[in-house]
Amino acid sequence: NGVRVRGSYREIAEFVFRGQLGGQVVNAAAITEALMTCILYLVLCGDLLYFCFPGAGLSKTFWVSVSFVCLLPCAALTSLRHVSLISFWNTVTHVIINGIIIVYCLTRTADWQPAKVQFHIDIYTFPISLGIIVFSYTSHIFLPTLEGSLIDKRRFACMMNWTHLLSAIFKALFGYIGFVTFADSTKEEITNNLTNVPLRVSVNIALALKALFSYPLPYFAAANFLENSLFTGRPLPSCWNEKREFKCWAVLPRALLVLFTFVVAITVPHFALLCGLIGSFTGTMLSFVWPAYFHLVLKRHASPLYTRLFDAFIIAVGVLCGSVGMFISGYALHAKMTGKQQANSSIPFAYTRA
Template identity: 95%
Template sequence: NGVRVRGSYREIAEFVFRGQLGGQVVNAAAITEALMTCILYLVLCGDLMYFCFPGAGLSKTFWVSVSFVCLLPCAALTSLRHVSLISFWNTVTHVIINGIIIVYCLTRTADWQPAKVQFHIDIYTFPISLGIIVFSYTSHIFLPTLEGSLIDKRRFACMMNWTHLLSAIFKALFGYIGFHKGGDHQQPDECAAVPLRVSVNIALALKALFSYPLPYFAAANFLENSLFTGRPLPSCWNEKREFKCWAVLPRALLVLFTFVVAITVPHFALLCGLIGSFTGTMLSFVWPAYFHLVLKRHASPLYTRLFDAFIIAVGVLCGSVG
């Protein structure tokens, strides 16, 4: 078995780029990606609840504010075990919702519009879509911690291959079935679909709330490791590795920051596409392949090095187009 000598992307970047600046750049990209994901969940909650009760006279900002209040206790999360428990219920909710939507679409095959399904690239919308897709796949910031916590680390590559492959297949099928049902305007049925739509939207809002703690926990840890390590600010932890009470305040301010951005930034989908095109492609394509190329250049065969170079080229191209 190999011996772990670097336990985070920041440590790897500092070694590859020969200095702390490279680690800080990678850390900043990871923090940006994690916070953008948190903001996305807040915006999603606001949109879903607003469309559940469009005639109630309550704005999207109101529902985002309600979501913010519900998520404020996340500032007290200091254990990955608690975050994992919340993520478990997020997964359960996710499976139930997807099952309901797929079954509903399959029972409405008579309404499908296959003629409207076209496979072509729209140069005006594809770059934004590409950035959003990359943004939705950026799990790399969690991987060093995840791999380090596995009992049998030899199964990590198998887990990565199967989860990402199944995720890609399911997302493609889910989008294809959904578009078949609604066409390009996605118009819902009038009366029959209203209770279902409200129920699914509420469940999706709960799923977004359950999804928030994981990227928030990652962003908080990145910031604590960067700032609260004795220099320039005091540590959030005492000598017994117990969390200090005052350290909850900066974490609460971090939740507040995501709320403020969620209610002030217009056209959030465009911002997601932009962030995904930059930090997403760098974290998912360019940096991992480049780090592997540098660290394993003497031990890897030629075809592996060429494949790393190909991934870097694809990442640069996708990021530039986005």
């Protein structure tokens, strides 16, 4: 068995880049990824609740604000055990919603439009789609820690292969079934396509709750990344003292972090485009460029030539796709925010990050 010498993504980056600067850059990308995930959950809550009550005369900003108030207590989270409990209910809700949507689509098989599925690349939408896909798989920042926590580390590769394979199959089938059911009218959040109003409202509320349950995990990760980066050896004090009394001053920095995600969410309220932009930026770096580069550097003497060439190929593809995706997503987002582009139904739908 090998000897474990580096236990985190940051430690690997510091070794490869020969200094703490490399670790800080990777940490900055991880913090950005986690915070952007939090922002997306707020945007998603606003969209879903707005379409639940379209005749109420309340804006998306109002519903995002309601979600923000519900999430403020996250600033007091200091235990991963509490985050895990919340994430458990997030998983339960996720499974239920998936089942409801798939069953609904299967009941409308007579209306399916498989001819609408076209296998070609549209330069204006493919980079955004790719960014969304990459964003939904960005877990590399946590993998060294996860591998280190396993009892039998030899099964890590098997676990990674099967979980990613099954996830890819499910997402492909889910996307196909959803698109052939609603075709060109598919919305960014597919639950808004449900024609049965009581069902749509119920599912949207459940999905909004799922988004709220999903928020604490990336928020907790972002807070910990920031504390480890800025207060190494001097972590921020706990929000609770030894008598389990709440210390308001200790939670202020964490509350400001929640406030930051809220401000960005109401400033850039476009779920799919924001998701594509984030995936193209931090997602390609965390999932393609850096892992391949780290492997190339760490294993350059032990890897055969074809493996090193494959690493170089992944790096090149990651840089190319990420650059094009950032440009296209950024341009589309700017056009949406300045009112120069109407809602584009060809933008791929997304209802949650798995």
